[in-house]
Amino acid sequence: MSAPERLAAIVTKHSRVVLVVLLLATAVVGAGATMVDDDSSLDQFETDSDEARALEDIEGNFTSEQQENTTSLQVITRTDEGGDGGENVLTKSSLISSLEFQQDVRANESINETLADDQPITGVENIIAISAIRSEEADALNETSARLERGLNETVAIQRQYEQLNATYDESDPEYETRAAELEAQLNATVENATAPLTDAQTAEYESAVQQARDIESQRYQLEQTTDDPNESSEYQELTEQLEGVYQAGTVGVLEEEYAALEGGADGENDSGDRPSLDEQIDALEELDDDEFSELVAETLSDGEGEDNPAISLMPTSYEPGSTEADARLTSITQSAGGDGMSEMGGVDDAVVDSQLEIRDMANEHEGDYLVFGSGLITDEIDRSMGDSLAIVGPLALLFVVVALLVAYRDLLDIVLGIVGIGAVLVWTFGFMGWAGIAFNQMFVAVPVLLIGLSIDYAIHVFMRHREQRETERSADADDHAGSVRGSMSVALAGVGVALVWVTATTVIGFLSNLVSPIGPIREFGIVSSVGIVAALIVFGALIPAAKVELDAFLEGRGLDRHKRAFGTGGGRFSEVLTLGSTAARKIPLIVLVLVLVLSVGGVYGATQVDTSFQEEDFLAEDPPAWTESLPGGMSPGEYQAKDDLDYVNQEFQRADSQAQLLVEGDVADPALLEQINATREEAASSDVAYELATGEADVQDPLSTMESVAAQNESFNESFTAADTDNDGVPDENVSALYDELFEVDEEAAGQVLHQTDDGEYNMTRLVIGTDGGATTSETTDEMRAIAESLEDGGDGDWTVTATGDPIVSYIVEQDLLDTVLESLLITLVAVFVFLTAAYWLTGNSATLGTVTLLPVAFSVSWILGTMYLLGMPFNVLTGMITSLTIGLGVAYSIHVSARYSLELERQGNVWSALRTTVTGTGGALLGSAATTVGGFGVLAFAILPALQQFGIITALTITYAFLASVVVLPTLLVLWTRYFGPDVSFDFDPTAEPTPASDGGAPADAATAEDTASEDGDDR
Known part of the structure; x- marks a missing residue:
């Protein structure tokens, strides 16, 4: 057998x-x-490749603690002709409605728990409202500064009268004492009036400046009396310069913290972490009349700052900078991803998925037409x-x-x-x-x-x-x-x-x-x-x-x-x-x-x-066909809209995960690299796959653009940046390492996005982040970025290596x-x-x-x-x-x-x-x-x-x-x-x-009966 x-x-x-x-x-x-x-x-489908490892290096070395382990939800406000959304999303009522929606989001405890700690919600409505607040604060601050300056002017004038009094009368003369008392009272009133809006510490600082101004003015007066032409005297000029310094210290110096508070970033946060509350933002918009509001919108959304204007990056590509009308705008919500972090279309935990679903439900119930798009919704x-x-x-x-x-x-x-x-x-x-x-x-x-x-x-x-x-x-x-x-x-x-x-x-x-x-x-x-x-x-x-x-x-x-x-x-x-x-x-x-x-x-x-x-x-599923509606309850599918939403986002905005990156490793403090980066970003900007902002500029972030942005906001760094550019071509060509050090001191968050510093203080990695068109294929994106990376690497003669990576390239x-x-x-x-x-x-x-x-x-x-x-x-x-x-x-x-x-x-x-x-x-x-x-x-x-x-x-x-x-x-x-x-x-x-x-x-044996007998022996053996 x-x-x-x-x-x-x-x-x-x-x-x-x-x-x-x-x-x-x-x-x-x-x-x-x-x-x-x-x-x-989709993370699970990623393989072990040089590009994937480079992306891991980027996520490990160029991500701040605030950004690590986070995911971004995009809430797009759109026009809804004939509906509640209106025909323009830049009206005062539309912006206020979005701010009220943010209040509802923050008031929801389960959603609020998922939000990142560092100012998690930023939209065009926030930037415009905060601009209104900062403008009002700036006017008030300038008025205070002018008040302090007037006080110093009066102080100097009173001190001169003192000097003249001393030269005219003897101190034992009763009239001298009367006049001196009047001048002292006048001086005290001047200081008291000037310091009325100040804190005790600021008042003390201002009074110190007043005393210095009096001393310097006294010395200047004495020189005027003993010198034929005091303006020709170096000592007199030096005293005049000192007096100007005292003026600076007594005005801008006294109000230094207030001026720093006005230099908030894209989200309006200042150096101390303060940001106007949503109530304050709503009040600021409501207080504006129509003309003031229109002027504010046009100024905030102008292309004067080009690609550095944070508000422009939240507008669709079809938007005309400076216009007071638009059919869409973006609000970004940053959440803690949970688990091991977030990559393309995955890596978020159930709490984030549930919160994004809840945000979408709230948006659907809120006045206006909202599109909510995020990794949690895609996962769901x-x-x-x-x-x-x-x-x-x-x-x-x-x-x-x-x-x-x-x-x-x-x-x-x-x-x-x-x-x-x-x-x-x-x-x-x-x-x-x-x-x-x-x-x-x-x-x-x-x-x-x-x-x-x-x-x-x-x-x-x-x-x-x-x-x-x-x-x-x-x-x-x-x-x-x-x-x-x-x-x-x-x-x-x-x-x-x-x-x-x-x-x-x-x-x-x-x-x-x-x-x-x-x-x-x-x-x-x-x-x-x-x-x-x-x-x-x-x-x-x-x-x-x-x-x-x-x-x-x-x-x-x-x-x-x-x-x-x-x-x-x-x-x-x-x-x-x-x-x-x-x-x-x-x-x-x-x-x-x-x-x-x-x-x-x-x-x-x-x-x-x-x-x-x-x-x-x-x-991503399309909306199920009509016949599925007749299926029994257990078989009937739900609604699907992420695919349509994705198509819209790809067409009008830049997706959070649609970025290519060039990782540069080696001597990144070499001035020659900055020259190459300058040429490379121009090449990237002209690429067919680069995302084009509403200004017509490409969205490229690199160490050079970061330094330019910081220099525009910080005078001290701007001086260093300009000094390092000896040939005046806009690119530093000496002392680059020291310039990087100062960049970290001035704005560590921005510097850390594009530079990596080793424990011994050496700079060994940098990156270029290039926003890509969501409609471009991964093959097109990869070919373009690899060509750009090769060009950048060839310019280094082996001093640095460049790897093209990013989600589109890893997908390819x-x-x-x-x-x-x-x-x-x-x-x-x-x-x-x-x-x-x-x-x-x-x-x-x-x-x-x-x-x-x-x-x-x-x-x-x-x-x-x-x-x-x-x-x-x-x-x-x-x-x-x-x-x-x-x-x-x-x-x-x-x-x-x-x-x-x-x-x-x-x-x-x-x-x-x-x-x-x-x-x-x-x-x-x-x-x-x-x-x-x-x-x-x-x-x-x-x-x-x-x-x-x-x-x-x-x-x-x-x-x-x-x-x-x-x-x-x-x-x-x-x-x-x-x-x-x-x-x-x-x-x-x-x-x-x-x-x-x-x-x-x-294939039975010749004797079929034998086979059957074999298979059917004693039934107890079965």
Whole structure:
């Protein structure tokens, strides 16, 4: 007895033991399903590359504590013609409404807890309101300064009168004392009047300046009296300069903190961290009349400061700087991302997701038209689209499978057993994921459908072969129901078992070829799918057959007939359709081959044209079609708007994650580098992929632009910056390291964004941040930035290295890794399956060349499916990128079943045409049922909400269709040619009058009764 026969006999003879053991194993393995977590972030698809490591270096060395671990939410206020939003978002009422919305956000405790500590909300409305407040404060401060200056002028004048009094009168003169008292009183009143708005400390400082002014003026008066021309005296000039210094100290010096408070950043925060409250901002806007308001808006949003104007960066690209009308404006909300931080479209915790959803709900209820866009909202939509997709396609796939099985099985018990088996396979698979710690992501939505299709494939082959064998043995011993059931199942499992094992092995090879991928989730998908396929073999090769023989024997023992005809073997239209391949192989084999080769060549050409994509759009669902509204509550999907919002943001604004970066490492204090950076940023600004601000300027941040910005606000640094530029070209060319040191002293936050200083004070890294157009492809962005990086590096003669990185570039690397995965897995799968099949056929006594013949239809179908992807405009993404290995893994299963059955029938019948007819009607019928259920299972993915899943379902359904057609239409021709030139010596005679040959015994011993006896020994041993 062969090994397959012994294993089959164990399953049928000891069916109860098999049932108990496998049910216990299912419970143990399935317990892990409760530990499966989910992860929809795209971070997990990033691979280990120089660009990814450079981005990590940037995030670790150029991010402040305030910015670290944060994510940005963009709230866009838009016009709503005919609605509450009005036709202009720069009206006073619109700005005040946005400030009130900010108040609502800050008043919400759960949202407020997620906000970053350092002024988390900044919008155009804040900048304009704070400008109004600062303008009013500046006017008041200038008035106070003028008041102090007047006081000093009066003090100097009074002191001169003192000096004149001293020169005219003797101190003992009563009139002197009277006049002196009057001057002193006048002086005290002057000081008291000037210092009325000051604090005690400021008053003391001012009084000190007054005393110094009096002393200097006294000395100047004495010199005037003793010198003919005091203006020619160096001592007099020196005293005059000292007096000017005292004036400076007594006015601007006394009010230094107040003046510093006016120099707030984009968010209006001053050096002490103060920022006008939202109430103060609202009051400031309400107090302005229409003319004042219009003038303020125009001034705040002017392009006088170019790209350094923070308000301009919050306006759409279509905005005309200085205009008092706009159709959109942006408010940025910074939140703590939670977890390990935030990257592109992922990395935020549940609290942030919930808070962003709540902010969007509040915005929808608030007056005006708001668009809310952020990583938490994207995460929510991806998660919901996965859940909604499963809710829709799961029941549809199950319904289709049930209907298909009703047609194929026409037996309720077999249908129930099939569904139970599917459930067991899924329990094993998800249980393994839980125990292995593999998270459920976008790719794994396809796993249940994949396993449903493969499980039904296994079930149909086992059940149909069992039915064929029962029909063959119907007359052997009609009274021995148990023996007939067990014996038929034993023979069926022995006959189809080898094919199932080979199918499992080749399919697992196909999926495990994804282990070469550098993308973690693809490797995990290959492992999980392989485990699920092995589970399907165990469940439908042992658990379900054991349950079936127990139930069939029990029912037949009570008088119920369990004989059923196998699908496709009863004649009629199905049988005739299935013989198309055998008929073509006999009549037009050359035409078949020519057509196949032509289609395959076209497919190969199309394969070279298929794009690769790793875009956010691949994972964002569009608003579900209207028909989904009629679905039952549990299946009805929610609303999806992130895709439309993303398109709008890409068109009008710069996304927070749409930035390319150039990391420069080496001697970054070299003056030559600044010269190169100056040229490089001009090159970047002229790039087609650079984001263009409303001013028409590119959004580029680098150490040179940072120093220019700080110099414009700090006089001391401006002097150093100008002094370091000896050739007056706007670029410092000496003392750069010292200039960097001063930059850190003046504005550490700004300096830390573009420069990294080692512990010993050396500057070893800098970066250029280039805003990119969200509509540009990752390929375009990467090519441009790499060219710019190469130009910058070439200018250093090896003194520094430059790496182009950023989210768009890292995404492009993922795309390339996807393409590499497609090519490598295709090559590995083809070679591995070829080696396996040739070795397997050789070891089982067949010609090794049969392995090549079996694989050829699969290679053809691979070219067909890739050509179809090109025709449909469907790119390789994280799901469709596995289509080549999946096509081979699934397609070879059909070919193996046909080749294995043909070899068996050829040996039994000795005639090519009768063996081929039996194969295509028997195994072909099972393949048709399997293909129908698998195609239906994957086809329902076209109704999924997740776009990538829709594409995967469509292309996989076509893959199964092509694999089925290749196995029952193309493979018969190849098998006939193989038999003629490489196969056994058999008859090629065709007898059109011959009756269809009965189904084979699947390799049963010559004495069928012996086999049945073997399989049905003492029932207690079962």
